[in-house]
Amino acid sequence: NHYTNLKKLAKINKYDDWEVPRYELVIMETEILGRGAFGMVNKGILKGRIPLLNFYPTMRLETKTDGACEVAVKRLPPYSDDSNRLDAFHEITFMKTLGFHPHVLCMLGCVSDPVDPIIIVEYCSNGDLLHYLRSHRSDFKDEITEANITSTRLDMKCLLSFAWQICDGLDYMSSKNFIHRDIAARNVLLTGSLVAKIGDFGLCRHTEDAQYTSKGGRLPFKWMAPEAITLYEFTIKTDVWAYAVLLHEIYTLGDTPYHNVQPADMSKYLLDGNRLEQPERCPDEIYSIMKDCWDSNPNKRPIFSEIRSCLAVMLHVND
């Protein structure tokens, strides 16, 4: 039955503008970028036209001189069954509706093969934000200095810029009524020019499916609001909570939050009124945003557009 559905879906997708002929995609089997909920992520090269550019002709991608584009290729592991394949098709459908935003990891195209479905996304050569922060601890500059384009050092302005970009991406997702449910530094990717993109939509749901609960699976307790831990209730307000934990990761350069608390004890710890402390280099304005996001009453937490406005003032950019 699953297989019949798969064949139907593949047939419907075949003439869709998102489809890439399999021969235009070269998968670099030895360059493994990650292993996620979906399966494996490899680096690849897309030789032909990029479907996403049909929809967003003004979008700029970092292409190679011969026009080929470095991409990330998401595939299922070899031992997958038809139910996994159906999930992959659902992710493809989801990525099509997500559309394009500079701070969201977008689908560039897909291969709707019923047996081996492939999702092609943007390649981010600086990897994930958590590793990036941790690897720049020794050369971090705490004082704010004049902008120096040739410097590869991380400074306070970079941190603020990451915070703003991620907030901008989340505001876009919330405007489309998507709840991410796994916002954390490990799920933000950085391009070669340090553009931050929200990725890993394995747990993402449309708000209409917000009642969807995922008991059993591994849940990111340390990023979850109290009501998400106790009632498995995920809303845009639980995303706002997780975003503030991500801000804490940014301003500690990648410390594990609540490092002395066991994930299973998180619910009681939060209900007792405990919160993460202000990191040493975190400006008061940022810590004030974090505390607002960690209000035990979800309705009192700010929305992403409000947070973005505060960050824009601090960054001296127009909102």
Ligand code: ADE
């Ligand atoms: N790891 C997981 N996804 C990636 C991507 N799109 N680019 C680079 N590294 C990744």
